Amino acid sequence: MTTVEQTDDTGVSPEATPEREVVLELDDLVMHFGQVRAVDGVSLSIRRGQVTALVGESGSGKSTVGRCIVRLVEPTAGTVRLAGHDVTHLSRRELRPHRRDVAIVFQDPAGSLDPRMLVGEIVAEPLRLQAGRLSRRERAERVADGLRRVGLRPEVARRYPHELSGGQRQRVSLARALMSAPKLLVADEPTSALDVSVQAAVLNLLADLQRDIGFACLFITHDLAAVEYLADDIAVMYLGQLAEQGSREEIFARPRHPYTQALLAAAPIADPVRQRSRVPVLLGDDLPSAMDPPPGCRFHTRCPVAVARCSEEVPALRLVGGGARVACHLVAQDGTGPDVRTDAPSTTGHPA
Amino acid sequence: MSTAYRTSDSVATAPVLDVTDLSVTFRTESGPVSAVDSVSLTLAPGEIVGIVGESGCGKSVTAMSLVGLLPGSARITGSVLLEGKELIGAKPAALRAARGRDIAYIFQEPMSSLNPVLTVGRQITEVLQVHERLSRRAARERAVELLGLVGIPSPRERVRHYPHQLSGGMRQRVMIAMAVACRPKVLVADEPTTALDVTVQAGILDVLRGLRDRLGTSILIITHDLGVMADVADRVVVMYAGRVVERAGIEELFLRPQHHYTAGLLAAAPTPGRHAGSHRLQEIPGLVPVLSEQPDACTFAERCEAASATCRSSAPALEPVALGATGAQGPHLVACWHPRGDAPPPARKVTS
Amino acid sequence: MTVDGTVALTGPVRPEASQASRVLRRLRRNPLAVVSFAVLAVAILVALFAPWLATYAPEQTDFSNTLAPPGTPGHLLGTDDLGRDVLSRIILGSRSSLIVAALAVFTALAVGVPLGLVAGYFRAADAVISRLTDLMLAFPFLILAVGLAAISGGSLRNAAVAIGISQIPGVIRVVRSDALRLKSLDFVAAAIVDGASDLWVLRRHVLPNATSVVLVQATVAIPAAILGEAVLSFLGLGIQPPEPSLGTMLANAQQFAARAPWAAVLPGLTIMVLALAFNVFGDSLRDALDPKASRR
Structure with a gap:
């Protein structure tokens, strides 16, 4: 049983090796659905033990990136490399040996568990599909271990999903995803459908598991507060492309892209004194269509500081001073540039 | 954004909305479910009051009962006075007249509440023609004016658009324009930004604030998002399992939460500058109970670390707390046998 | 974290049992469902024990006692x-009706469910199957029955086959749309990510979740089949005299309906009660299976 070896393997402290193995590598990933250019050239890599957040609003294409990685869809162009293997265009059959490298947790805790199956069957499914022949007892033991690991009692195995709360269901999803000891966990808005107190528990659990097991994690979300809590690195997506990418400290302390700045300014802080002293950055409501993205910088239609060049020339994602990568014409090579939170008129997109 | 708060005390007028001992019980297959228990709250002219709580706390049921939107299986008792007129038990015709003219409601999901085959202008003018008996031409002018009021750019063209031609944020703005078409005294906004992106949410919250400032509309906003609350509310009502557990001015509540549930909620939300490496989010163990009848006990006792025998045998009343300073935003009330007193605001646990 | 997990499970887990028992409970609380189920139970029992319940052989004639009134x-x-x-003829006739209905619906489901699943799940197959469905819907059911009767004679089996074939498109449609819905759900995606084959997904996830629509469709198809059998037999394309059938009884009674209305009214009433009971029960079942109808 190779799974056991893997568990031992991943049990090695991730800090031991400074240059950890690259688990996921996206190179110029493109995913078009007919006319819709959902993802349009995204490059990204994640090392073992690293949590990278893919942040964006609805329509940014962040979930599609996740679905390309787990190969629920076949990318239009570019490459997806999982643990060193190019899986971009593999068939379902050819993919099978690579399936255990990656798992996914979805947003909706109700829709991601088959209502006709017992929790035990749900958690055991990856084992049946991947672990070869296991006796009934071995399987039951592995399921019980899996449930315990996510803070559930093994008796939950005999329940149906609808008997559980949202938080418990999300724990079941996590237990199932971790069953095959994946090298990469894609977590697609895992806490967005949950209440604050439950969300806290799931975020804590995710942080604990990630630290203990050491898997790499692509955390797809729109929730900046959760990102700051969980992520090591952050990639900000806008209309199918990366706007900015960098370490958590860098992005939160010195956001360079006007969109990142606006996003940070827009997320309300749960503190009335601080929240009310902030200057709001109001972008127009009209997100351009992914079927017909604006020319030049895709953000220029909503950008408070856009200049003529922004609507003509596509900005490349380039490394600037401070170690972050930014796709904006207005950011200088040393990393300095405008800050829409202080420099711009407070309202844009609304010809008053 | 102004840091000033509207207060019920400084405006020494009668409340526009006065809810006393509102209770709602649903008949269900598995017996009665008590959704709201003896809720009392007031809304002064030009005030924004927030109801905050997690799913199942009864906040939406409370809001819907104010405008008569509950299904027939609901049994409603208590009193809801809108400018002195009783709404509970009012004749359907009287209720219909009040709804839209004196009290208006906006939903979380704007798309399902707009008619897809009518232009937005037509939908607004219909409201005006029914309630205000305006001529077609005058109603059309008002519609343009209203769209401008809610921050929709080039309103004269937008009135001719159909809902599907608008973005989610624009649709919510149209919903708000329809809701305030007849200048209602009270606007009930049920999770108005939950389905929207943060950059769009900021704009909608700005519109709500603008309505209060320009038209003097009183707003009751229902949300699970403490950040939203911190941004717009003057006073906050915290609900748990159908009851009001705490009521206070916004700053007071965040600074000195008295109920352990409120404190738990505040500590559960991830806030800026906190990362899993050094902090843990506070979890509230357990689940919100589904109650068939309200027990004579604190319903939070099972999940509360400060609970004593008293908490389990007797329900605490909502009473003013004796604190050093009485906030400028009205009295601070709490329903707790062991209020937190002057204990510092809950800090997130720091892991070594 | 462990605190939450353990406490959460000692806490109030909603006292809901499996879906089956929830559906049963809902059915029991609906008086229409109970009455229609009772009628169906009686009809099925009567059909099972028909040979013992019918006091006369259905073909047994008594020329000294023709057109005797009830009583x-x-x-x-x-x-x-x-x-x-x-x-006796009604008892044995309704037995034939139920047998035809069961055979027909079985045929329709045996062909329609797999085709519907495949059409809903595989986009490539959908085009073919859906066109085929349209074609079948455009083909008149009576002509099919006449054709079958012409080739191999009117019989209970041929009636059942003709009716069953005419019901296949309906089954395909509902199963296809449910498979389409289920295919897009996250638990199917999760299984695919774990390496599940299409067959695995169809058998373990799509089919079990589609059973409720299949069940409901069956309860709609059965009364239609009962009526279909009556029509075919009435026209002489189904069960052949002297074998009793509600349809042939009606056809026969036409000639003397003025003198002996009971010979026409009673089999007609039987058809109506059977079809109504199935329809009402089907509706109740649909309501009981609807997860959104919990608060009522």
């Missing part, structure tokens, strides 16, 4: 023009 000693529901016992 005649020995003939509770009267006799027809040949002196055959109406009650």
Whole structure:
């Protein structure tokens, strides 16, 4: 049983090796659905033990990136490399040996568990599909271990999903995803459908598991507060492309892209004194269509500081001073540039 | 954004909305479910009051009962006075007249509440023609004016658009324009930004604030998002399992939460500058109970670390707390046998 | 974290049992469902024990006692023009009706469910199957029945086959749309990511979740089949005399309906009650299976 070896393997402290193995590598990933250019050239890599957040609003294409990685869809162009293997265009059959490298947790805790199956069957499914022949007892033991690991009692195995709360269901999803000891966990808005107190528990659990097991994690979300809590690195997506990418400290302390700045300014802080002293950055409501993205910088239609060049020339994602990568014409090579939170008129997109 | 708060005390007028001992019980297959228990709250002219709580706390049921939107299986008792007129038990015709003219409601999901085959202008003018008996031409002018009021750019063209031609944020703005078409005294906004992106949410919250400032509309906003609350509310009502557990001015509540549930909620939300490496989010163990009848006990006792025998045998009343300073935003009330007193605001646990 | 997990499970887990028992509970609370189920239970029991319940052989004639009205000693529901016992013929006739309906619906499901699943799940197959469905819907059911009767004669089996074929498109449609819905759900995606084959997904996830729509469709198809059998037999394309059938009884009774209305009314009423009971029960079942109808 190779799974056991893997568990031992991943049990090695991730800090031991400074240059950890690259688990996921996206190179110029493109995913078009007919006319819709959902993802349009995204490059990204994640090392073992690293949590990278893919942040964006609805329509940014962040979930599609996740679905390309787990190969629920076949990318239009570019490459997806999982643990060193190019899986971009593999068939379902050819993919099978690579399936255990990656798992996914979805947003909706109700829709991601088959209502006709017992929790035990749900958690055991990856084992049946991947672990070869296991006796009934071995399987039951592995399921019980899996449930315990996510803070559930093994008796939950005999329940149906609808008997559980949202938080418990999300724990079941996590237990199932971790069953095959994946090298990469894609977590697609895992806490967005949950209440604050439950969300806290799931975020804590995710942080604990990630630290203990050491898997790499692509955390797809729109929730900046959760990102700051969980992520090591952050990639900000806008209309199918990366706007900015960098370490958590860098992005939160010195956001360079006007969109990142606006996003940070827009997320309300749960503190009335601080929240009310902030200057709001109001972008127009009209997100351009992914079927017909604006020319030049895709953000220029909503950008408070856009200049003529922004609507003509596509900005490349380039490394600037401070170690972050930014796709904006207005950011200088040393990393300095405008800050829409202080420099711009407070309202844009609304010809008053 | 102004840091000033509207207060019920400084405006020494009668409340526009006065809810006393509102209770709602649903008949269900598995017996009665008590959704709201003896809720009392007031809304002064030009005030924004927030109801905050997690799913199942009864906040939406409370809001819907104010405008008569509950299904027939609901049994409603208590009193809801809108400018002195009783709404509970009012004749359907009287209720219909009040709804839209004196009290208006906006939903979380704007798309399902707009008619897809009518232009937005037509939908607004219909409201005006029914309630205000305006001529077609005058109603059309008002519609343009209203769209401008809610921050929709080039309103004269937008009135001719159909809902599907608008973005989610624009649709919510149209919903708000329809809701305030007849200048209602009270606007009930049920999770108005939950389905929207943060950059769009900021704009909608700005519109709500603008309505209060320009038209003097009183707003009751229902949300699970403490950040939203911190941004717009003057006073906050915290609900748990159908009851009001705490009521206070916004700053007071965040600074000195008295109920352990409120404190738990505040500590559960991830806030800026906190990362899993050094902090843990506070979890509230357990689940919100589904109650068939309200027990004579604190319903939070099972999940509360400060609970004593008293908490389990007797329900605490909502009473003013004796604190050093009485906030400028009205009295601070709490329903707790062991209020937190002057204990510092809950800090997130720091892991070594 | 462990605190939450353990406490959460000692806490109030909603006291809901499995879906089956929830559906049963809902059915029990609906008086219409109970009554229609009782009618169906009686009908099925009568059909099972028909040979013992029918006091006369259905073909047995009694020329001394023709067109006896209901209530005649020995003939509770009267006799027809040949002196055959109406009650016995109704009992055996409704048995035939139920057998035809069961065979027809079985045929329709056996063909329609797999085709519907495949059409909903595989986009490539959908085009072909959906066109085929349209074609079948455009083909008149009676002509099909006439054709079958012409080739191999009218019989219970041929009636069932003709009716079953006519019901296949309906089954394909509902199963296809449910498979389409289920295919897009996250638990199917999760299984695919774990390496599940299409067959695995169809068998373990799509089919079990589609059973409720299949069940509901069956309860709609059965009364349609009962009516279909009556029509075919009425026209002489189904069960052949002297074998009793509700349809042939109606056809036969036409000639003397003015003198002996009971010979026409009673089989007609039987058809109506059977079809109504299935329809009402089907509706109740649909309501009981609807997860959104919990608060009522």
